[in-house]
Every structure is written in C-alpha cells, then in structure tokens.
Amino acid sequence: MDIKAYIALSLTLFTIGLIGVLVRRNAIIIFMCIELMLNAVNLLLVAFSKMHAASPAVKALPTYASDAQVFVFFIMVVAAAEVSVGLAIIVMMYRNIHSVDVNFLNRLKH
Amino acid sequence: MNNIVKLIWLIPFLPLIGFLINGVGRKLLSKTFSGIIGSAVVLGSFIISLLVFLQIKSGNVFNIHYFNFISIDSLKISFDYKIDQLTSLFLLIITGVGFLIHVYSTSYMHEEDDKDFAKYFSYLNLFVFSMLLLVMGGNYLIMFIGWEGVGLCSYLLIGYWYKNNNYTDAAKKAFIMNRIGDLGFLLALFWLIAKVDTVDYDQVFSAASLAKLTPVDISGITLLLFVGATGKSAQIPLYTWLPDAMAGPTPVSALIHAATMVTAGIYMIARSNALFSLAHNTQLVITIVGLATALLAASIAIKQHDIKKVLAYSTVSQLGFMFIALGTGNYVAAVFHVITHAFFKALMFLGSGSVIHAMGGEQDIRKMGGLHKHMKITSITFLIGCIAIAGIPGFSGFFSKDEILAGAYSHGVVFYAVALFAALLTAFYMFRLYIVTFTGKFRGTHEPEHHLHESPSAMTIPLIILAVLSIVGGYIGVPEALGGHHQLSAFLSPVVKSSVHHLTHDTEYMLMGLSTALVLIAIFFAWTRFKKYQPEGESKGFAKLLENKWYVDELYDFVIVKPIKSIAGFSNRIIEAKGIDGLVNGVGKAVNYSGRQLRWLQSGQVGAYVLLMVIGILLLFILKLFF
Numbered sequence: 147m148d149i150k151a152y153i154a155l156s157l158t159l160f161t162i163g164l165i166g167v168l169v170r171r172n173a174i175i176i177f178m179c180i181e182l183m184l185n186a187v188n189l190l191l192v193a194f195s196k197m198h199a200a201s202p203a204v205k206a207l208p209t210y211a212s213d214a215q216v217f218v219f220f221i222m223v224v225a226a227a228e229v230s231v232g233l234a235i236i237v238m239m240y241r242n243i244h245s246v247d248v249n250f251l252n253r254l255k256h
Numbered sequence: 257m258n259n260i261v262k263l264i265w266l267i268p269f270l271p272l273i274g275f276l277i278n279g280v281g282r283k284l285l286s287k288t289f290s291g292i293i294g295s296a297v298v299l300g301s302f303i304i305s306l307l308v309f310l311q312i313k314s315g316n317v318f319n320i321h322y323f324n325f326i327s328i329d330s331l332k333i334s335f336d337y338k339i340d341q342l343t344s345l346f347l348l349i350i351t352g353v354g355f356l357i358h359v360y361s362t363s364y365m366h367e368e369d370d371k372d373f374a375k376y377f378s379y380l381n382l383f384v385f386s387m388l389l390l391v392m393g394g395n396y397l398i399m400f401i402g403w404e405g406v407g408l409c410s411y412l413l414i415g416y417w418y419k420n421n422n423y424t425d426a427a428k429k430a431f432i433m434n435r436i437g438d439l440g441f442l443l444a445l446f447w448l449i450a451k452v453d454t455v456d457y458d459q460v461f462s463a464a465s466l467a468k469l470t471p472v473d474i475s476g477i478t479l480l481l482f483v484g485a486t487g488k489s490a491q492i493p494l495y496t497w498l499p500d501a502m503a504g505p506t507p508v509s510a511l512i513h514a515a516t517m518v519t520a521g522i523y524m525i526a527r528s529n530a531l532f533s534l535a536h537n538t539q540l541v542i543t544i545v546g547l548a549t550a551l552l553a554a555s556i557a558i559k560q561h562d563i564k565k566v567l568a569y570s571t572v573s574q575l576g577f578m579f580i581a582l583g584t585g586n587y588v589a590a591v592f593h594v595i596t597h598a599f600f601k602a603l604m605f606l607g608s609g610s611v612i613h614a615m616g617g618e619q620d621i622r623k624m625g626g627l628h629k630h631m632k633i634t635s636i637t638f639l640i641g642c643i644a645i646a647g648i649p650g651f652s653g654f655f656s657k658d659e660i661l662a663g664a665y666s667h668g669v670v671f672y673a674v675a676l677f678a679a680l681l682t683a684f685y686m687f688r689l690y691i692v693t694f695t696g697k698f699r700g701t702h703e704p705e706h707h708l709h710e711s712p713s714a715m716t717i718p719l720i721i722l723a724v725l726s727i728v729g730g731y732i733g734v735p736e737a738l739g740g741h742h743q744l745s746a747f748l749s750p751v752v753k754s755s756v757h758h759l760t761h762d763t764e765y766m767l768m769g770l771s772t773a774l775v776l777i778a779i780f781f782a783w784t785r786f787k788k789y790q791p792e793g794e795s796k797g798f799a800k801l802l803e804n805k806w807y808v809d810e811l812y813d814f815v816i817v818k819p820i821k822s823i824a825g826f827s828n829r830i831i832e833a834k835g836i837d838g839l840v841n842g843v844g845k846a847v848n849y850s851g852r853q854l855r856w857l858q859s860g861q862v863g864a865y866v867l868l869m870v871i872g873i874l875l876l877f878i879l880k881l882f883f
Contacts, residue, residue, distance in 0.1 A: 169863075171863065248861075248862040248863065249862070251862055252859075252862075
C-alpha cells in the first residue's frame with residue numbers, strides 16, 4: 147500500500163487532536179485529544195518502519211524490520227503510565243475545584 | 257639615653273590608650289574613673305616629655321624611625337619621630353597645660369552624665385594624641401595626620417553639646433574653615449613631593465634639595481603652607497571660626513582654641529623656617545596678615561559682651577602677633593609668645609570658666625560685676641593673666657611681646673606702630689573685661705548673686721599653677737638689653753634660625769619704655785572708663801560696627817554662602833529635578849509602559865498558551881521549510 151495513505155491518516159488524526167486541544171475546555175477531552183496525537187505519531191512510525199524494511203540496504207541489519215515496532219510498544223507502555231498520572235491529576239483537580247474546566251486553572255496569574 | 261628613646265613612643269600612645277578606654281567603656285565607667293584615666297595618661301606623657309626635655313637640653317636630638325609608611329616608586333615616606341629642641345618645648349606645653357586642663361575639667365564637667373563625661377575625656381585624650389603626633393612627626397605627612405586629627409577633635413568638642421543647633425553649626429563652621437586651610441597644606445605637600453621627592457624635614461631643608469627649588473616654587477609652597485596656617489591658627493581670612501568655637505565647653509576653649517591647637521600653624525612655620533627665610537614675598541604677606549588680624553581682632557574684642565568671645569578675639573589677636581614675629585623672621589619670638597600665651601590665655605580661659613561656673617552658665621559680662629569679693633582666687637589669678645597679656649614689665653607677656661615689637665621695629669616703623677597700637681588695644685580690652693567682671697557692683701538678678709561661690713580646688717589649683725607660670729614663664733627669654741641671656745634663643749638655635757637685625761640696647765630701652773608707658777595709659781583709661789560701668793543701650797556708629805564684628809560674617813555670608821546656596825538651589829531645581837530625576841523616572845516609566853503592553857500574553861488561560869505554542873511551532877516549520 148502506498149505510504150501516502152498512512153501519512154494522510156496520521157496527519158488527519160493529529161490535526162483533529164490538535165484542534166481538540168485548542169478549542170475544548172474539558173480537561174478529559176483535551177487529554178483524549180493529546181492521546182489521539184500520540185497515536186497518530188505512533189501510526190506514522192510503524193508505517194515508515196514498514197516502508198524502510200522494503201529497501202535492500204536495511205535487510206542486512208541484525209535488527210531488520212523490528213526496531214520501530216519495539217519502539218512503538220515502548221511508547222504505548224510509557225503512554226499508559228502517563229495516562230494514569232494525567233487522570234490522577236484531573237481527579238484531584240475535580241476534587242479541589244469541582245470542575246474539570248481548564249479555564250479555571252489560572253491561579254498562577256493571581 | 258637609650259631608655260628614654262624606648263619610652264618616646266609612649267608619649268602619644270598613652271593618650272591614645274586613654275581615648276580607647278574612655279571611648280569604649282563610656283557606658284560602664286564612673287565619672288571618677290574616667291576622669292582619673294583621662295588625666296593620668298596625660299600626666300604620664302608629661303613626665304616622659306620632661307625626661308625627654310632634660311635629655312635634649314643636654315644636647316641629644318632624637319630621630320626615631322619606626323616603619324616605612326608609604327613607598328611608591330622613588331617616593332619613600334617613613335613613620336618617623338623627630339624630637340628636637342622645638343618639639344620638646346611643644347611637648348611640654350601640650351602635655352603640661354593639657355594635664356592642668358584635664359584636672360580642671362574633672363570638676364568643671366562634673367554635672368554631665370557618666371557617659372557624656374567619659375566621652376568628653378575620650379575626645380580630649382584623642383586631641384592630645386593628635387597634637388603630639390603633629391609636633392613629633394619627622395616629616396610633613398605625619399604632621400598632616402596630626403593636623404587633621406586636631407581639626408577633627410576640635411569639631412567634636414565644639415559640638416560636644418550636640419543637641420543645640422547653634423553649637424553644631426559652630427562646629428561645622430570650624431571644620432569647614434579648617435578644611436579650606438588644610439587644602440592649602442595638602443597642595444604644598446604635593447608641590448614639595450613633585451619637586452624634591454620627599455617630605456622629610458631634614459631632607460627638604462638640606463641644601464641639596466633647597467637648590468632644586470626655584471624662587472617661584474619656594475614662594476608657592478610657603479604661601480600654600482601659610483594658607484594652611486591661617487586656617488588652623490585663625491588668621492584673616494579664615495579666622496571667623498575661632499570666636500564661634502567658644503560654643504564648646506570652656507576647658508576645651510582653653511586647651512584647643514587658645515593654648516595648643518591654634519598654635520599648630522606657628523609650629524609648622526617655625527619648623528619650616530629654612531623655607532620661609534628664603535621666601536621674602538611670603539614673609540611680607542605673613543607680616544601684613546598678622547598685623548591686620550592683630551588689629552582687627554583687638555578692635556572687635558573691645559565691644560564684645562560675652563566673656564569668652566572677648567578672650568576668643570584676644571586669642572586671634574595674639575596669634576596675629578605671633579604671625580608678625582614669623583613674618584619678620586623672628587621665629588624664636590613667635591615660639592616664645594606661643595609659650596607665654598599658652599600660660600596666660602589658658603589661665604584666663606579657665607578663670608572665665610570658673611566665673612561661668614559660679615554664675616550658673618551666664619556668660620554676659622553686663623550681668624556680672626563685683627565678683628572679686630565672692631571669688632578671690634579666680635579674680636587674682638585672672639588679674640595676673642590680664643597683666644601678663646597686657647605686657648607690664650616683669651610678667652611673661654612683656655618679654656615675648658616686646659621681642660615681637662622690637663622685631664617689627666627693625667623691619668619698619670609702620671609695622672611697629674600698628675603692632676603697638678594693637679598691643680594697646682589688648683591692654684585696654686583685657687582690663688575692661690577685668691574691671692567690668694570683677695569690680696563694681698553686681699548687676700545681675702538676686703538669684704545668681706545668692707549662688708556666687710569660689711570654685712572647688714580641682715579648678716583653683718590649676719589656676720594658681722598657671723598664674724605662677726604666667727609670671728615666671730617670661731624669664732626663659734630675658735633679652736640681653738635687660739641683662740639676661742635669652743636661654744630660649746640659645747636653646748632653639750640648632751633648629752630655628754632667626755634672621756633679626758640686632759637693635760642697639762638704647763633703641764630697645766626706648767621701645768620698651770614707650771610700650772610700657774602707653775600700656776599703662778591704656779589701662780588707666782580703661783579704669784576711668786569702666787569703673788562705674790553700667791550697661792548702655794543700643795550702640796551707634798563705629799561702636800555698633802565693632803559690636804557686630806565689622807560685619808565680616810555677614811560679608812562672607814553674602815559673598816560666599818549666598819552664591820553657593822543659589823547655585824545649589826539652581827542645581828536642585830533644574831539639573832536634579834528635571835535632568836537626573838527625569839532620566840531615572842523615564843527609564844521606570846518606559847519599563848512600566850512596555851510591561852503593560854505585553855501583559856496580555858500572560859493571560860493565565862491554558863488554552864491561550866497552547867495556542868501560542870502551536871503558532872510558534874508552525875512558525876518554526878515555515879521557517880525551516882521555506883527559508
């Protein structure tokens with residue numbers, strides 16, 4: 147399959163995530179949008195890895211066609227840990243200000 | 257002899273110790289203790305000075321090198337003491353009269369608080385230390401250190417009662433006037449260093465270095481040194497601080513503003529006689545300034561009503577006499593007059609202190625009168641002082657003043673006539689002071705009359721000692737015309753080379769007879785004029801001019817103070833307010849304005865930050881891709 151379709155998909159997902167982060171005020175939605183951007187990048191990484199595996203020069207390497215896949219798994223594990231921390235912060239935020247609206251998070255200014 | 261050399265450093269060091277003890281412990285020490293410490297250290301210095309004097313009398317001169325003080329390139333200034341005949345005489349006066357005044361102060365200042373009392377003695381000891389440094393130094397720089405030190409102590413002690421604004425103003429006036437003179441001294445030092453590369457007395461006065469100086473250098477250096485002397489020794493034009501210095505406690509006036517500090521200028525010129533003898537222009541200037549000061553101050557003293565002011569102007573006038581002697585090359589006579597003047601002027605100041613003490617702080621002689629029957633010792637000793645200063649034969653002032661007059665005569669009859677006239681005024685105003693204060697009826701109210709009493713013995717004993725010295729002090733310099741040998745002149749001859757034309761004995765007899773007769777007439781005139789003294793109303797014409805001190809203070813105020821104040825006011829309003837303030841405030845305002853304009857960037861909204869971040873990233877992309 148042509149690599150361009152993967153790039154278009156990733157770009158679309160990333161842009162949706164980015165716009166979501168910019169326009170939404172609900173912390174959980176923003177968080178989900180960040181995850182969306184992360185996964186868009188992950189997808190692109192796997193796609194490029196596959197594309198590179200097709201070239202003869204790479205075939206000689208001992209880590210042939212496996213390094214990017216391993217990377218992606220790592221990223222997913224780290225993202226899972228990050229989600230737990232992020233969600234914990236949001237829960238604490240809700241407990242303290244009874245809202246998950248990020249516009250209320252402007253105490254540093256005052 | 258070696259033992260004495262080892263002790264010499266103690267002479268100034270003992271008063272310094274006294275200063276430290278009294279200064280540091282002023283809150284802890286009792287009055288008795290600080291008084292004893294203050295007096296004992298000076299007594300110690302006096303005893304060592306006496307031993308040193310005996311050594312010097314037998315022909316030894318001490319040049320003691322302690323350490324290198326400044327060493328820059330070829331200029332080497334060391335910390336030396338030079339104790340010769342001239343220094344040893346000053347040591348005796350400073351520590352001897354100083355000790356008597358310390359003892360007197362223990363009683364005079366007894367009403368002060370403990371801590372002020374100790375403060376007073378610490379200042380007094382610091383003064384003695386500085387003055388000793390001034391006369392003992394082996395080069396001009398050490399002298400300058402002492403010179404500045406005594407100026408500082410004078411300032412501290414004039415402003416001793418610092419809660420009174422007038423007194424602190426008087427202190428500032430004294431300090432500023434002295435600073436003007438000090439500048440002259442300092443410039444003279446720089447000039448000397450530039451030309452001969454040394455400030456050490458022996459090296460400067462050596463033939464080799466004098467040969468390096470052109471006549472212009474010598475005139476310039478001596479004139480600048482003389483400017484320094486006019487500041488310290490209260491000569492025209494810098495004399496106005498001394499009468500105001502009477503704001504200090506009376507013993508201070510006696511010690512600093514009559515007996516010792518004001519003679520520093522005389523000492524300095526007598527010390528530099530090798531230079532001054534070469535500068536005839538400067539000598540003429542000194543003579544004229546001395547004559548003018550002697551006459552002006554004496555004329556002012558005639559119409560003053562404050563007992564201490566009369567004595568202050570008398571001091572200025574007598575210092576003028578000393579400068580006449582210096583200007584006519586009669587250095588021995590100047591030193592002689594310093595010695596006798598120290599005795600009788602300290603005596604009269606302490607006597608006036610005793611009077612003020614008895615009068616409960618009153619200083620106006622119009623409110624005194626008839627004090628003789630209440631305080632006989634003070635009255636008699638004061639009278640001795642008056643006779644001595646007036647120059648009645650047999651008393652110390654006669655010998656020294658006559659020598660000055662004779663020196664003036666040998667330089668010109670006009671000098672002699674003016675100096676003689678000033679001497680007559682001296683006799684007149686001193687006896688006016690005595691007659692108005694001690695004879696006649698008491699003119700004050702009943703309240704102080706009731707309290708009139710003789711002062712305690714701590715005050716009267718110094719008076720008696722000084723009175724005896726005022727009588728016998730002159731016999732160290734009996735002129736040959738009167739069958740004496742003038743021991744002082746012989747004693748000082750290795751250091752001070754007077755250049756006096758010798759008069760015949762007949763001329764000297766004539767001069768002495770003339771001055772004595774005129775002085776007696778002046779005293780008689782004072783007696784007839786003031787024996788039934790009643791305070792007059794407003795004085796008019798010339799008398800008013802004298803009473804207001806020739807309006808010299810007002811003149812200085814108009815010529816110097818007012819213009820400086822208006823320049824300062826201009827700088828304050830225009831340069832300071834508009835210029836410098838505008839610049840500083842402008843910077844502040846610019847920062848403030850730009851801060852307000854940039855404030856919207858920090859909105860505190862998370863969304864806004866993210867948006868800015870995204871815009872930034874996009875910009876970076878664009879930059880990367882297209883440029």
